[in-house]
Amino acid sequence: MEFFGALIALILCFIVFLIVAAVIRYAIDSSKTSKRLEDLIKEVHYLRTEIKQQNNNKQGDNKYIIDEKV
Numbered sequence: 001m002e003f004f005g006a007l008i009a010l011i012l013c014f015i016v017f018l019i020v021a022a023v024i025r026y027a028i029d030s031s032k033t034s035k036r037l038e039d040l041i042k043e044v045h046y047l048r049t050e051i052k053q054q055n056n057n058k059q060g061d062n063k064y065i066i067d068e069k070v
Contacts, residue, residue, distance in 0.1 A: 028034055
């Protein structure tokens with residue numbers, strides 16, 4: 001009988017832990033700081049792709065300049 005009581009207490013503690021974790025996760029995801037961080041990450045990704053495109057364009061321009069010199 002004591003085993004079942006301990007098992008039920010353990011299951012209840014686990015359920016409470018999951019509920020607390022879900023509440024904390026929701027609070028973090030819905031905060032303004034995390035939304036701003038997400039926007040910042042998107043902006044950095046956009047800038048990286050733009051820089052790569054500019055570098056590819058510069059390499060292409062240099063290629064044509066070398067061909068013209070030859």
